[in-house]
Amino acid sequence: MPAATPTHDLLTELRDFAAFGAKTLVGELQVGELRVPTFTNEFWTAAQREGHSLHEVSYRACFKPSLPAFFVTRLSKPGDLVYDPFMGRGTTPLEAVLRGRRGGGNDVNPLATMLVRPRLVPPSLPAVLARIDEIDLHYDGTLADDLLVFFHPETLRELCALRQQLLRAGERGPLDPVLDWIRMVAVNRLTGHSPGFFSVYTMPPNQAVSADAQRKINQKRGQTPPRRCVRAILKKKSKALLADCASLWSHDPAADAGNSPLSCGQAASLVALGGGSVTLVVTSPPFLDVVQYADDNWLRCWFCGIDPALVPMTMARTVPAWQQAMAPVFAELHRVVRVGGHVAFEVGEVKGGKVRLEEAVLPIAAAAGFTPLAVMIHAQQFTKTANCWGIDNNRRGTNTNRIVVLRRDRAKQARGSGAS
Numbered sequence: 526m527p528a529a530t531p532t533h534d535l536l537t538e539l540r541d542f543a544a545f546g547a548k549t550l551v552g553e554l555q556v557g558e559l560r561v562p563t564f565t566n567e568f569w570t571a572a573q574r575e576g577h578s579l580h581e582v583s584y585r586a587c588f589k590p591s592l593p594a595f596f597v598t599r600l601s602k603p604g605d606l607v608y609d610p611f612m613g614r615g616t617t618p619l620e621a622v623l624r625g626r627r628g629g630g631n632d633v634n635p636l637a638t639m640l641v642r643p644r645l646v647p648p649s650l651p652a653v654l655a656r657i658d659e660i661d662l663h664y665d666g667t668l669a670d671d672l673l674v675f676f677h678p679e680t681l682r683e684l685c686a687l688r689q690q691l692l693r694a695g696e697r698g699p700l701d702p703v704l705d706w707i708r709m710v711a712v713n714r715l716t717g718h719s720p721g722f723f724s725v726y727t728m729p730p731n732q733a734v735s736a737d738a739q740r741k742i743n744q745k746r747g748q749t750p751p752r753r754c755v756r757a758i759l760k761k762k763s764k765a766l767l768a769d770c771a772s773l774w775s776h777d778p779a780a781d782a783g784n785s786p787l788s789c790g791q792a793a794s795l796v797a798l799g800g801g802s803v804t805l806v807v808t809s810p811p812f813l814d815v816v817q818y819a820d821d822n823w824l825r826c827w828f829c830g831i832d833p834a835l836v837p838m839t840m841a842r843t844v845p846a847w848q849q850a851m852a853p854v855f856a857e858l859h860r861v862v863r864v865g866g867h868v869a870f871e872v873g874e875v876k877g878g879k880v881r882l883e884e885a886v887l888p889i890a891a892a893a894g895f896t897p898l899a900v901m902i903h904a905q906q907f908t909k910t911a912n913c914w915g916i917d918n919n920r921r922g923t924n925t926n927r928i929v930v931l932r933r934d935r936a937k938q939a940r941g942s943g944a945s
Contacts, residue, residue, distance in 0.1 A: 593607070593620045617808065629786040635829075647770060650767045662683040677749075687707075708829070715733075725749065793853035904925055
């Protein structure tokens with residue numbers, strides 16, 4: 526695994542990059558007095574499923590493992606702490622751990638920690654399968670009508686029984702690693718559009734629709750929720766997620782588990798991290814008001830006993846408001862990133878392609894003391910995600926990653942230029 530690469534070598538590599546056959550388009554972005562070089566190319570594979578099996582957990586607007594891998598291998602070395610203050614499903618911390626680093630993360634969404642923690646220290650498959658067989662899936666309580674539009678009555682009874690046991694175990698203290706894993710798998714399999722999910726055909730698993738919307742889907746498709754076996758689906762998904770864990774490529778996550786800090790809270794207050802403790806940040810923040818948390822996650826929140834109204838998501842509706850929300854985040858990142866460390870801050874084109882958030886990032890990052898080094902524009906081939914949302918290739922930022930690369934220098938400065 527390559528050691529950390531000096532910044533000038535990274536910029537040279539971006540300029541000369543041709544791993545996928547295309548030459549890099551080099552340009553310059555000027556925002557106020559800031560002048561930053563831009564590099565446009567396909568910097569990592571467009572393949573849909575090219576990462577470790579543990580990454581295959583659905584989450585809204587998550588980036589591919591190859592994105593953090595690009596920076597982890599170039600801007601950190603084994604043992605360094607790689608962090609994501611908006612970790613979502615945990616792609617950055619998991620990829621860091623798999624590559625011999627310590628991976629940490631934070632998210633205001635409590636579901637994120639539930640999805641990330643079990644995969645950083647995955648239990649053995651035999652232990653998981655044995656525990657699934659031991660769970661009592663009998664439930665005699667009332668079944669909610671709104672849930673029956675998604676699930677067969679017998680499937681819903683099994684889910685309610687599993688949910689009840691998980692909530693009761695959580696009241697007694699932290700779940701043991703195997704039960705923690707089972708909850709993560711169950712949350713991931715609640716709804717989707719294949720027989721591998723507990724539900725009838727519905728929206729992708731990272732976005733729940735309302736009960737009324739699902740009634741319309743059922744009517745339009747002439748469908749009723751089929752009987753699904755909860756045990757069988759839990760086992761099948763566990764086997765798939767753990768498929769690569771015996772491979773030589775995979776790092777042993779247990780070795781660094783105690784040094785992989787996870788937290789649930791605001792990204793502007795990373796109280797679990799000491800100053801200068803992070804070598805590399807790879808992250809993607811909320812993009813303006815494009816994600817409706819309560820609407821998208823109501824089923825997952827129901828299963829985990831979370832009140833979505835109490836989750837303080839960032840919902841800035843204008844670029845100035847978004848900058849105001851991100852400014853204290855950059856100030857906190859400047860505190861926790863060591864001198865010489867880096868931040869790869871991935872944003873996208875929003876508002877129909879009319880807003881390019883990299884232009885909003887540069888001045889507030891510089892004001893926090895970071896030196897802007899480059900803007901990478903990763904242009905890739907057509908993807909399933911873009912097709913799913915009815916968006917053409919390289920339109921509206923759907924499959925164009927735009928990454929602002931920053932360096933933490935010793936002196937805080939309000940202005941800086943790119944290729945210093």
